[in-house]
Amino acid sequence: MAKDLLQRVADEARPPAVWGRYGMFENADDVLLDDLVESGAWLDLEIKKQLLALWVNDEDFDNTDSWKEPITGRTQKNVRKFAVMDPVVDLESLRGMKVKLVYDDE
Incomplete structure (x- = not known):
């Protein structure tokens, strides 16, 4: 059975x-x-990188003007907070990363 990345x-x-x-x-x-x-x-670490890459590779990731919108602003802060939680992820290393959105549930 397949499992969505976010469910995983x-x-x-x-x-x-x-x-x-x-x-x-x-x-x-x-x-x-x-x-x-x-x-x-x-x-x-590997699934955490994939999750964070979803936001890092979004076209608005570096657009700080969009952070004025409450949900976007909170999410952008959370991306950075989650990245520094153990295990730590360097967000810059995720640029251009291809993300697998569906997994076979084993």
Whole structure:
């Protein structure tokens, strides 16, 4: 069975997070990231890099003007907070990284 990257992140985080706890809506990935930061979650380095690369490689990542919007601003801060949590990830190293969005559930 295939598993979405964000569901895998929620399942593998310690403590676990809940993916889609508010149902399907536009900012569900931002809520998941916020949950990971707020709980101080640990995540395997390779999957953590893939998760963070989703934001790093977004065209608005370096656009600090967009950070004035409350959800975007909080998410941009959370990306940086989560990156420095153990295991630490250098965000610059993720530029151009290809992200696998679906995994075979083993």
